[in-house]
Amino acid sequence: MSAPPVEDTRAIALVDLLDRLLGTGVVIAGDVVISLAGVDLVEVSLRALIRTVEEDSHE
Amino acid sequence: MAEQGRYLYAVCRGLTPEAVDGIAGLGGGRLSLVAEGDLVALVSPVDLDEYGEEGLRSNLERLDWLEEAARGHDAVVQAAAAIAPTAPTRLATIFLDDEGVRRRLREREDAITAALDRVEGHEEWSVKVLTRVPDAEPEPVPVASSGAEYLRRKRQEQEDRSAGDRDAHVAAEKVHEALVTVVAASRRLPPQDPRLAGHQGTMVHNVAYLVHRDRSDDFVTLVHEQSDAYPEVVVDARGPWPPYSFAMLDEA
Numbered sequence: 001m002s003a004p005p006v007e008d009t010r011a012i013a014l015v016d017l018l019d020r021l022l023g024t025g026v027v028i029a030g031d032v033v034i035s036l037a038g039v040d041l042v043e044v045s046l047r048a049l050i051r052t053v054e055e056d057s058h059e
Numbered sequence: 060m061a062e063q064g065r066y067l068y069a070v071c072r073g074l075t076p077e078a079v080d081g082i083a084g085l086g087g088g089r090l091s092l093v094a095e096g097d098l099v100a101l102v103s104p105v106d107l108d109e110y111g112e113e114g115l116r117s118n119l120e121r122l123d124w125l126e127e128a129a130r131g132h133d134a135v136v137q138a139a140a141a142i143a144p145t146a147p148t149r150l151a152t153i154f155l156d157d158e159g160v161r162r163r164l165r166e167r168e169d170a171i172t173a174a175l176d177r178v179e180g181h182e183e184w185s186v187k188v189l190t191r192v193p194d195a196e197p198e199p200v201p202v203a204s205s206g207a208e209y210l211r212r213k214r215q216e217q218e219d220r221s222a223g224d225r226d227a228h229v230a231a232e233k234v235h236e237a238l239v240t241v242v243a244a245s246r247r248l249p250p251q252d253p254r255l256a257g258h259q260g261t262m263v264h265n266v267a268y269l270v271h272r273d274r275s276d277d278f279v280t281l282v283h284e285q286s287d288a289y290p291e292v293v294v295d296a297r298g299p300w301p302p303y304s305f306a307m308l309d310e311a
Binding site: 016 | 125126129130132133147149150185248249251255256267279282283286293294295296297300303304
């Protein structure tokens with residue numbers, strides 16, 4: 001493999017972005033609206049992602 | 060018209076409205092700033108049919124929706140982080156009105172200020188270390204002559220693989236030890252699922268590093284050196300990004 005070890009790019013791969021947006025960040029729960037726990041969000045999104053990947057690979 | 064909520068992207072210090080001129084909020088909503096003391100929250104109106112609890116529950120299951128929301132959120136955070144200390148929020152942090160946003164800024168002022176102090180002038184870099192998958196096709200192996208032979212080979216393959224993983228873990232720790240000398244902080248993230256990330260090999264290291272802008276060049280140079288020093292692994296560094304992994308409050 002000859003790809004350079006450093007990619008200077010601000011475009012973040014979706015999986016890296018979701019790692020961050022769903023797992024960390026200032027934790028400020030909205031007033032009432034969000035009662036989903038962070039963990040639920042991660043699981044929900046990963047289920048969605050994995051299902052899509054599986055659907056793609058069956059095509 | 061459906062009821063509207065306020066979607067919070069990030070909390071900043073010293074951000075002026077011009078900074079986000081020309082950047083649209085999620086769903087095309089207009090971005091605005093809600094100030095409280097030294098803190099400025101970056102918000103836009105969203106439809107509660109889509110972003111309320113019920114809507115989110117189903118929308119988060121749809122990858123196209125999730126991706127659009129994550130990208131839209133990121134675009135706003137990137138614009139803010141380029142010019143002001145920025146503490147990004149989680150995806151889908153929604154308040155009923157601006158007063159709710161202000162109240163929360165007051166309640167969390169100390170923790171948010173500490174987070175902003177920590178990340179001011181810094182950027183986040185991601186470094187992953189993976190086992191190297193051989194480029195060459197494996198030599199064709201004759202069919203096992205017996206069940207015992209087959210099992211022996213399976214065991215050997217397994218042992219080779221775990222030895223490779225062990226070596227990769229050692230290399231990853233060496234890389235990490237070198238990189239932490241120029242960073243302000245680091246945070247380990249779980250290795251990613253190859254089905255999501257699309258990588259080959261085993262991801263043995265997935266770490267976010269908080270790097271001062273003045274040390275970016277040093278950091279990149281070090282990554283190159285470390286990558287050369289440990290050819291048995293793949294070192295994959297990306298950035299610079301807003302400090303997503305370092306701006307969270309202490310109580311999660």
